[in-house]
Amino acid sequence: MASAAELVSIKAKINGMLRLPAAKKLLQLNSNTCERAYEAYIFALCCQATQEASGKVVLTGVQSGPNPHKVVFRGAPGSMASKAQDFVYANCTINSKTFEIHVDVEYQGTSGSLHEVDVSFCDRGHAEQVRDSSGTPKASRSKLIIAIECKYYEKAPGVSVGRTFVGLLDDCGAMRLRLFASNLPSTKLQQYLAGSKRPKPFLGLNPIDMKAEDRFRNVVQQELRQWAQAV
Amino acid sequence: MVVSEADAQELVGEILQALKDLDCRDLLGAVEETRRAGVVEGVQSSEVLTRSKVGTSRRRPLSEGELLRLLIVMLHERLVVVPQLGLAVRSKLQTHMQPSTEPLDIVWSAEPSFLPGDAAVAYEFDVNDLLPQGWVELEDLVAQVGKALQINLEERNG
Numbered sequence: 268m269a270s271a272a273e274l275v276s277i278k279a280k281i282n283g284m285l286r287l288p289a290a291k292k293l294l295q296l297n298s299n300t301c302e303r304a305y306e307a308y309i310f311a312l313c314c315q316a317t318q319e320a321s322g323k324v325v326l327t328g329v330q331s332g333p334n335p336h337k338v339v340f341r342g343a344p345g346s347m348a349s350k351a352q353d354f355v356y357a358n359c360t361i362n363s364k365t366f367e368i369h370v371d372v373e374y375q376g377t378s379g380s381l382h383e384v385d386v387s388f389c390d391r392g393h394a395e396q397v398r399d400s401s402g403t404p405k406a407s408r409s410k411l412i413i414a415i416e417c418k419y420y421e422k423a424p425g426v427s428v429g430r431t432f433v434g435l436l437d438d439c440g441a442m443r444l445r446l447f448a449s450n451l452p453s454t455k456l457q458q459y460l461a462g463s464k465r466p467k468p469f470l471g472l473n474p475i476d477m478k479a480e481d482r483f484r485n486v487v488q489q490e491l492r493q494w495a496q497a498v
Numbered sequence: 499m500v501v502s503e504a505d506a507q508e509l510v511g512e513i514l515q516a517l518k519d520l521d522c523r524d525l526l527g528a529v530e531e532t533r534r535a536g537v538v539e540g541v542q543s544s545e546v547l548t549r550s551k552v553g554t555s556r557r558r559p560l561s562e563g564e565l566l567r568l569l570i571v572m573l574h575e576r577l578v579v580v581p582q583l584g585l586a587v588r589s590k591l592q593t594h595m596q597p598s599t600e601p602l603d604i605v606w607s608a609e610p611s612f613l614p615g616d617a618a619v620a621y622e623f624d625v626n627d628l629l630p631q632g633w634v635e636l637e638d639l640v641a642q643v644g645k646a647l648q649i650n651l652e653e654r655n656g
């Protein structure tokens with residue numbers, strides 16, 4: 268068992284660490300900030316995967332067009348058609364297929380309900396119609412190509428978060444790929460998502476695990492290559 | 499070092515007090531939620547349970563040692579993983595910009611029309627907020643704490 272001296276030492280180490288200015292700033296971030304940062308990270312991985320599938324990726328501001336001088340992500344879910352701010356999306360092309368990658372936009376499910384999809388791949392023609400008409404994109408096959416649920420958790424995620432996404436997907440049409448990504452691994456969530464009709468889980472996906480990043484990008488890349496070959 | 503339940507309780511108390519002093523409401527909320535959730539584990543099957551045909555999973559409270567481990571994992575996510583998220587977003591998106599040598603300004607912003615008063619501020623931040631000055635030394639410090647408490651931060655499973 269730890270000696271009294273060891274206990275004093277570890278307490279001092281912990282207190283010293285938590286009182287560093289950098290630690291204070293990070294600990295005081297609200298959970299929405301961490302969640303949104305994680306979604307942007309998954310978006311960046313998707314852009315990388317698209318490039319690795321021999322695709323072209325151009326970051327585009329909804330107001331300013333290609334290569335905005337400032338990249339603006341949504342701080343809260345919103346409409347794809349909104350031009351209230353210069354929100355960014357990725358304008359992509361693989362072979363003759365054109366699509367866009369968005370963060371935190373709402374889609375209309377088959378029931379008519381609106382669902383926020385954390386990271387989504389949307390057919391470009393459909394996205395342009397949405398912006399032109401100030402409408403809402405539809406979560407149906409050929410329009411919503413890939414949907415990714417992103418969860419940043421301070422503790423290992425429970426089964427309920429997987430259940431919520433499965434429920435959302437039930438209201439969407441078939442799509443090529445459905446993924447669930449979280450920063451922390453979870454045995455129970457992994458087991459829940461093991462079912463054949465459940466989204467593919469990527470639990471423990473974060474920048475300090477290079478292998479997890481590689482696996483994720485490979486799955487997205489393979490799916491895009493296959494889709495781009497289809498007539 | 500191996501910590502007893504009493505020592506773990508003391509360390510948990512120190513960490514929670516530090517978080518309270520720093521007014522880390524979201525983290526403290528996550529700790530409370532974790533305590534309430536407890537741990538779900540399988541119960542050893544026995545003839546009685548089998549004959550009763552009931553489920554063999556039960557929820558129990560966290561031990562102090564388990565709570566300490568979870569707290570260290572939480573600190574690792576905040577102090578190590580969050581800055582790495584900021585770094586990854588900036589470096590990965592830089593390659594898609596033209597010209598790619600220009601430093602990338604990345605912000606998050608909410609539409610104020612859906613939020614009352616100045617509530618939109620809570621949803622706004624800059625990538626530099628994820629990378630405060632001095633963040634680099636935190637990874638080593640967290641690793642030292644994890645090692646001292648024999649907590650494997652590479653297997654942060656729940």
